[in-house]
Amino acid sequence: MLKIQDVARHAGVSAATVSRVLNGRATVNPELAARVHAAVVELGYRPNGVARNLRRRQTTLWAVLVSDVGNPFFTSLVRGVEDGGRQFGYSVVLCNTDENRAREAEYIAVALADNMAGIIISPADDATDISALVAAGTAVVTIDRELADTDVDAVLVDNEKGAEQATTHLLDSGYRRIACITGPRRMSTAMERLRGYQRALKSFGVPQDRALIRHADFREDGGYSAMASLLDEGVDFDAVFVANNLMTVGAVECLTEREVTVPDQVGVIGFDDIPWARLFRPSLSYVSQPTYELGRAAAQLLADRIDNPNRPTTRMVLQTELHPRESTRRK
Amino acid sequence: MLKIQDVARHAGVSAATVSRVLNGRATVNPELAARVHAAVVELGYRPNGVARNLRRRQTTLWAVLVSDVGNPFFTSLVRGVEDGGRQFGYSVVLCNTDENRAREAEYIAVALADNMAGIIISPADDATDISALVAAGTAVVTIDRELADTDVDAVLVDNEKGAEQATTHLLDSGYRRIACITGPRRMSTAMERLRGYQRALKSFGVPQDRALIRHADFREDGGYSAMASLLDEGVDFDAVFVANNLMTVGAVECLTEREVTVPDQVGVIGFDDIPWARLFRPSLSYVSQPTYELGRAAAQLLADRIDNPNRPTTRMVLQTELHPRESTRRK
């Protein structure tokens, strides 16, 4: 491997000068600079990033911690982070945590050990510990969820309003006995979406009924079981708001299996996009989150934070969008 | 930041000994080792990975180059790579190339500059140039596609057989005028799948007809336009084999829009998985690739190659699986 000294010798200048030319951090005699560039080309020199990182005590790596890229929500979010990162000269290390705290901690340790410049994290839950990162001065942006005790940049979605939008749409469509399948109590997103649902009911003067509410685990099985329990318990409902994409799929499967017709017997609206949901029959109504933009925004915030570690923390809230389709179109 | 010298001083041993204990590469007096471990804990020491990488001239980073994680085929593949990588102690840098050669070259340069231990690549096309990687001794595994001129490890799918399976299934279901929408001529996967289609027709003694074959770009729009052209040109066909997931979606959309009934007027079978395709109506028949396993296998090969740079190259071929659903179930 060629080193900067080789280039320096070839160009007849000092290594310091080569470095200055290559990094454009200081003014160098144009004639010398030209010689350096020529030497670089002639020798086919490539700077060694690792050595640079050691000396600068900074890498150009970001870690992005999500529960699972397989979830379309995160797929697109990660894509946004990567595109944003590339724009600022960072590469993105993909870290799937499966909502597993040990895995999460492991990845945080790696980010620390490898001196990564920053990390974007969708915390497994409120107990996620990023204190080591903060202590080490690593830039952190949380995405989708907020951390209770730590003051870091966050990119969020207005979950409450989104859920209200969804529920209001059901009410507007004439449904009145509306069930809600949301996520675990310890997850802020689940609770916010539940509140939005309740707010909508209240606005319409529709009575609340605890029997209509189910907490599941944000996964397909969870949605399936929650729907099954609603049906098995003979709960009287004519529509359901499901608080994330995977659970919506599960709930719909359960309905299909039991030959409950959507949207006539039961109207369905989901939260989050599902790829190609328009090909489902009936096609699914849903409230979409700007997942790609979430990723882009997080990247922007992280890059800013790295450049300016002392600026006050930012909290960005993006809005959702309603997509009415067949599953809420009552005849 | 704490360094190894600090630990050494605290434990009353040499830095070399600390290093030996931490890396378990040599036998150390258990008593000394205990002191080292204690010192590490007391001081809260974390080894600096960048320094280690510089000294060892190797990182624990892999780059995975795919066209787009958004494509479910790659989503799951990348997930497989990550899980495999983690098992061997590597982190995975996600690189979306969008089939763009410049972007691809850019990422290869980054992998080289950052001394990444290896790269897993699904080449944009035959012209992808990995010679710099080979020259630098970086371990390379290609996935999904092979590179014409370079002898590197590859993990592939038996595309020809898979396509034959799909087409045979259509023939078994009684369809006889079977169209084929495949990918660009310069992509090996597209041509292999076309050959499989042709082989199946031949086995059944069904005449070939060039009018039934379309080359599109492996994207949703491509599938849509190809289907539109078949219909617009009044080509006589009763079924179609579509050679990848996105094009299948496009083709089905076109059929739905024009109110062509599937599977009665036209039977449809796709190649590649589509998430939750069982919720489509009609549900889609398809031939699946073991995408996750593809990623795992590539990770295994890459780890092996890094440990043993001189072993002969391996070419792994995985098999597809037929999933008959409603879209080929003629009444």
Added chain:
DNA sequence: CTGAAAGCGCTAACAT
């Protein structure tokens, strides 16, 4: 504006 020299934190060779 340019060069010399030191050192980022670690590990591998060598010496004991």
Added chain:
DNA sequence: ATGTTAGCGCTTTCAG
């Protein structure tokens, strides 16, 4: 088995 020493390749003082 342990310690000493040198050096991975770069950037950043510090002098001049």
